[in-house]
Amino acid sequence: MRMLIIGPPGSGKGTQAARISDRLGLVAISTGDIFRDNVRRETPLGVEAKKYMDAGDFVPDSVTNSMVRDRLAADDVREGFLLDGYPRTAAQVTELDDILRENALTLDVVLQLTADDDELVQRLLNRAVQDGRSDDNEKVIRHRLGLYHDQTEAVVSQYDERRIVTKVDGIGPIDEVTERVMAALKVTS
Numbered sequence: 001m002r003m004l005i006i007g008p009p010g011s012g013k014g015t016q017a018a019r020i021s022d023r024l025g026l027v028a029i030s031t032g033d034i035f036r037d038n039v040r041r042e043t044p045l046g047v048e049a050k051k052y053m054d055a056g057d058f059v060p061d062s063v064t065n066s067m068v069r070d071r072l073a074a075d076d077v078r079e080g081f082l083l084d085g086y087p088r089t090a091a092q093v094t095e096l097d098d099i100l101r102e103n104a105l106t107l108d109v110v111l112q113l114t115a116d117d118d119e120l121v122q123r124l125l126n127r128a129v130q131d132g133r134s135d136d137n138e139k140v141i142r143h144r145l146g147l148y149h150d151q152t153e154a155v156v157s158q159y160d161e162r163r164i165v166t167k168v169d170g171i172g173p174i175d176e177v178t179e180r181v182m183a184a185l186k187v188t189s
């Protein structure tokens, strides 16, 4: 299966992506995780990305697209992948279409996780206490949510027109959300 997981910050993308990739044996690729790993290692990509991430802005498409292009050219994704956090802009959708066409791959499912803004802010403020992520403070969280509504919802609409979106309610205990995801993907345990 080749799938995307899309949702607002805090909706459980990273949380559920780890569980889905475990259960289905898919290679999970999170652009946020790749950026954070580069920030930690202080690579040139990390130094560039950190400026945007700390402000809650999208890392520029030029940087993000080439990173994803390289990753999707690797052999381990040919049998299936779960892309988490990409695409987030209309331009990234176009780029992903090109990358998949060049690698003779198609997309099967776009999983959309939903949750309301107040719940999302609360979850991310909790994560700030637990993990100390530099982009989890209320001002930056609200900015990230605004970007999701302004730009990434349009991405979901594009995939909706292709009839490949499966919507799952992300509210509730994490295990319950996982079961909803598996049911929506028609995977039996």
Ligand code: B4P
Residues within 6 Å of the ligand: 008, 009, 010, 011, 012, 013, 014, 015, 016, 031, 032, 033, 035, 052, 053, 056, 057, 058, 059, 060, 064, 084, 085, 086, 087, 088, 092, 123, 124, 126, 127, 135, 144, 170, 171, 172, 173, 174, 177
């Ligand atoms: P991401 O790493 O994608 O960060 P995120 O949107 O906050 O989601 P994440 O996956 O981490 O959180 P989750 O919902 O699982 O991106 C970070 C930054 O990287 C972006 O702001 C941007 O700057 C940059 N970036 C990434 N991709 C990019 C792209 N394509 N283009 C440009 N820039 C890009 O979980 C959140 C919290 O909620 C966790 O603490 C979790 O424990 C909790 N939680 C999850 N499910 C829950 C549940 N059911 N109930 C209660 N709590 C729950």
